[in-house]
Amino acid sequence: MANKTVSKTAGTNNRSFIDRMGGQKFIVILIVIALFILFCAMSPQFRKYTTVVSILDYSYYIALMAIGVTFPLLTAGVDLSIGTGLICYSLIGGYLIVHHDWPTGAGILVTILIGVVFGVINGCLVALMDLPAFLATLCTCMITRGLGSIVVGGYGIPWPTATQPGGWFRNIFKIQMDGMNIPIGFLWIVLLVIIMSFVLNHTKVGRYTLAIGSNKEATRLSGVNVKFYHVFAYVICGFFTGLAAIAYSAIFPTVQPGSGAGFELDAIGGAIIGGVSMTGGVGSITGTFAGVFVICLLKTGLPFIGLTANWQQIITGLVLIASVLIDILNRKKEGK
């Protein structure tokens, strides 16, 4: 447990080039650029502005989930409920808007609020009642999946389209200018990455989250209200899942009950590629952000170069192994 913090401070005088450039983050950004160039070279369809917009469109909800889930991961926990949770919150918010004529703003607030509520529930189960995070959030994953379907009664929920009244929220992520789609959602995501990086590195909430992941007992003994900050990590995750639900509803025409399982793996995968350690205590928001784009590029790029479904999955798996291996090898080197 203790050597995790050591790796952060050790070898400050004797750092490799990669470390000086930001460690794994640097490698991941290189991978993103390399993948992008590779796909551009191999597919004329990929080299289009619309493809870039599509990749960004489909990255928002994963990026938001990934920023959120980074916090539980840093406490050496995990939140598996974010995928089905996203769909559940979006279904409930959308149901109020579509079937109960709530104003879109109120629906969005409810969506985010339910995300926060489930964050609190997850946090209490894990931090206060000492359930293993994997188990607790797997249960809330099941609960959210069932709950969403029950509330909407099996109906898919089409959030208002951009041209319908109440469809303004779709313009949060994409505006039209001279017939061009401008993916302004990317700006908001970058902004959130900057804010959450600050929160993680320069506020109590962030520092204690990292400390809990490194050594919970030592953190507790130094007088930190460990339980509160542990719960809070899950609340942040729930809040961002709520935001992700809005992003998902804004990009896709219909939200289908029963879907969402598997989304969490894209987000967690992105965070891990970006250098977040599954044993907690190590990681960054910017790394997670870069990692998400490895996943998104693979998801969009592989079909474009003509690989069929089965090959796409094999290659995605191999790239994940490679990125995690690089991290492990790096850390072993530092340890010596």
Place this chain on the structure above:
Amino acid sequence: MKKKVLAVLLGGCMVAGLLAGCGGGSSSTASTDSSSEGSEGGGGGYHFEVVVKSFQSTYWQAAITGVKAAADELGVTVNTTGPNNESDIADQVNMLNNAINQNPDGIALAANSQDAVLESLQSALDAGIPVVCFDTGVPDAPEGSVYATMATDNEAAGAVAAENMYEVIGDYIKNATEPVRIGEVNQDATSANISGRGMGFINKMKELIEADGKTVAVIGNQYYVDQVENNGDEGSADVIIEVAVPAQTTVELSATEASNIMNKEDTIAIFGSNQVTAEGVLTANQNLSVLAATPDEGIVGVGFDAGATIKAAVADGTLVGAVTQAPVDQGKLAIEALYDICEGNEVSDVATDAYWYDAENMEEDTIAPNLYD
């Protein structure tokens, strides 16, 4: 500390209760009775039990509309039940067993699991209650228990999409001097319904194009390509049909596969063979804006099934049309078949039609009831 934990827990429970309460109205398993006036004389007062896959989805509400229409017409009474969710297999088996215990004159069943209902079908047989399956057949049913099956002919449904698409793009293909491409996005390469539909579309389209003297090559997903007879050569064919299957059945990945095809210069048309993939085509079009009414203006899009998003796209012309299955007909036919059995008439399997709908006809009485949200 303990008190705090308790307080938070209670708070959580309250919120959960609230949320559950919100949905409570629609969550309980529903059951409705429908009977017709003056039925006793004409209909011999038969009573049928109907078990659907799920009482919640709009698709099944459409099927129940058909059931009730037939019941009114024939002067019989029906009782309709179904579980909350299509995956509630055990619940449905219980409902089926309850239906058998009511000792009705017949049972109409849309089975969620083709295996789980076998035992119940045996007891229905032992009790002498005739069963008619609709929507989904039960191939291994005990000999003599299922009298007939009313389900969509998916191959024919795919062919309907091809025929109607060809009406729009046929002239363009005949006059084309360079090869053109038609895309098809199928949700998977495993389920019988989807692959039947996919192949129905491919085979019909190939047949129509070849009848006009052009050559066709089918490329893309191996599972579908392998099933094509006399496949042409990609390099020399006049028309290329490209079949894509997403790695997972999400709208996002369907949209990515669709974008790939829709980005190609020579693409003139695309078909999404179920609700998810048709929505994928529409999602891709949000950024590409290439879907159009004719191949001269852009890419002709055709969808499958209904749902609010697809209906809206058909109504405003983004998709030239879509194919819907006939849940209303299936419900109606199932009751009619049960009635015939009771009257001592012969019944046989019916492959129900799939309907083409577009902006023109989607309001018509024969179509509108089959378009669920």
